[in-house]
Amino acid sequence: MPFEKYRPYPAVELPDRTWPDKRLESAPIWCSVDLRDGNQALVDPMDSVRKRRMWDRLVEIGFTEIEVGFPAASQTDFDFVRELIEGDLIPDGVTIQVLTQCREDLIRRTFESIEGARSAIVHFYNSTSTTQRRVVFRTDRAGIIDIAVQGAKLCKELRDADANPERIRFEYSPESYTGTEPDFAVEVCEAVMDIIEPTPDNPLIFNLPATVEMSTPNLYADMIERFLRDVKNRDSIILSLHPHNDRGTGVAAAELGMMAGADRVEGTLFGNGERTGNVDVVTIALNMFTQGVDPELDFSDIEEARRVYEFSNRMTLPDRQPYVGDLVFTAFSGSHQDAIKKGMADIYDVQPGEPLEGEYDTWDVPYLPIDPRHLGRSYEAVIRVNSQSGKGGVAYVLLHEYGLDLPRQLQVDFAKKIQAVTEDTGTEITSYEIHRRFMSAYVEPVSPKVEIIGHRSSSDTLESGTTTMEAKL
Structure with a gap:
């Protein structure tokens, strides 16, 4: 195999890293992206019935933030967001999240979709990696920052014009974060921060996705700790993780990222998602549970979660899927x-x-x-x-x-x-x-010792109560 055609992922200079000494002692803010990231990865995307079944189960499990679609990119997604809002199907304490690229037409359509929602997160993003800058956008760092800033300005303008602006919060993702230079990730996020002007009471979510998992999970944790050290106004941001599972270590990356200081995790039930999947929030939550930490998600009926996953996604879970597979608690040895x-x-x-x-x-x-x-x-x-x-x-x-x-x-x-x-x-x-x-x-005996071939019985007609039985053995 031509291994020489690949190059190692660059390490982050962080000799005084502190995350290895940390322990996970409380649950993060959980955000399900089953209905968006999970759905867009399906061979046959969910129809409204399957989306509704998934939505209901996510609420029952205890998710308080749920990304419900990319309404500007799909009429089906737009209609589902409207169904949730107009049908009053969003319980108090649950916030819907909608995704959009940093394009004016898409942002405006996204705001149309959430009209009337009591609480919503508008999640806007643009790609920032060195490869995407060179290959896709053919621009430099300044060009990428401008895309993010223009998107942030329009989002803020539309929120400020809303009759109830407090109902809308923002999330920004430098997509392909793991392929982005650490200093540039901070630079573009701070440029967005300068526009949105978050406060400790109204923080901005910075979501740092491993859009493609490119390294061992310890390097992802280093990047998270480095980002949190360098970014300004830490008390005015919520740091969110969005790991994918290309190298098979999405769960470990999320766990180490939380140890490095992240506040929030985006993922899906049992890891459905693009390519090898998003991070599996069930595994993360139950890993915490086995350490005596309340995950604040209820998987006490994990079979129902499995049934909903298989119905909505039209996929089946393998026998070895952690915590839920048919054989995970079985010993043959x-x-x-x-x-x-x-x-x-x-x-x-x-x-x-x-x-x-x-x-x-x-x-x-x-x-x-x-x-x-x-x-x-x-x-x-x-x-x-x-x-x-x-x-x-x-x-x-x-x-x-x-x-x-x-x-x-x-x-x-x-x-x-x-x-x-x-x-x-x-x-x-x-x-x-x-x-x-x-x-x-x-x-059971191999052959009977005694076999009854036939029998006959009769009762005395007088009142003696005598019964006679004859048997042939």
């Missing part, structure tokens, strides 16, 4: 199964194999970073049996699904029989089949 069984018994303070009832103090079970029940799932699929499983897995299935508590020697003997079956078939064996084979091997 014999040693893993044994450790899980003993760990569950320990936290519930029962003997291994006894029913798991009541409450425990702190979750601490090998191979399970989270209690499946906290996501609305059960323990039934935790242990499944294939050729890699040992006696513990077989015994666990029989006990918890059929109430059969096998003594150790019987576990050993029966596990050998099951392993022979799974090695022969090369597949998983169901709990039903395990139980059937157990009954066949140890309970």
Whole structure:
């Protein structure tokens, strides 16, 4: 492979970086972009029914900021924004966000779409990277700054002319931020800031997207910390992240970016989005949950979130998708199964194999970073049996699904029989089949000792109460 045709991503000079010593102790401001960034990445974009189903679920989960479309670029998006506003479908405490490029016609159309909304964020952007400046816009830094400034001026003009200007907030993104020189990113953002004139009570959102993930996540964190050190009026901005997942480390980039000082994260359910996807907010939120931090998003019915994702996006989630895939809480390995069984018994303070009832103090079970029940799932699929499983897995299935508590020697003997079956078939064996084979091997006789061929019975007609039965054996 011609690796020499690529060059390494430049490092940020930050020898006194502080983010590695930080911990995530509170939830960020969450913004869902499922209905915009997620939707534009679909082979078949959502219709109004699918959008409405997604919207309802996002609100139920607890998102307070939801990007609902690019209304100037799509009539469908425009109509959906109007449906939400005119149908009074936006609850108090929830703010819609709409995206626009820094073009006059698009900005004006965007403001038309949010007329009557109680609270809205107008998110305007332009690309700032070295490559886009050279290849797409064929302009220099000054030309890019002018695009951003002209967009900001019109946005501010239209907001100031609104009957209720306080209802409108602004977000600016230097798109392709990770391909932009750190000093220029600060320069263009400060130029926008000079126009918008944010205050601590009315801050401006600066969204720094990894539009394309180009480096290891630690370098993204360095860029975030560097930006926050250099930008002026830190108390008048909300620093937002928008990672994509091109290198497969979008979640890590978001987590390290928050450690570096970011206040807000934009992402999607289960990471739907352009190319390899946006950052998965479910994974970030539940990672925080497993560390004892309230993510302020409710995934206690993660299966419903999955159903909405699959209905609205017309895509299916893989079996290994963190926290929600069919196999993420399943152990086939014999040693893993044994450790899980003993760990569950320990936290519930029962003997291994006894029913798991009541409450425990702190979750601490090998191979399970989270209690499946906290996501609305059960323990039934935790242990499944294939050729890699040992006696513990077989015994666990029989006990918890059929109430059969096998003594150790019987576990050993029966596990050998099951392993022979799974090695022969090369597949998983169901709990039903395990139980059937157990009954066949140890309970049901090979041939009956006594067989009733026929019988006849009669009662005494007198009041003696005698009944006579004749049977042929």
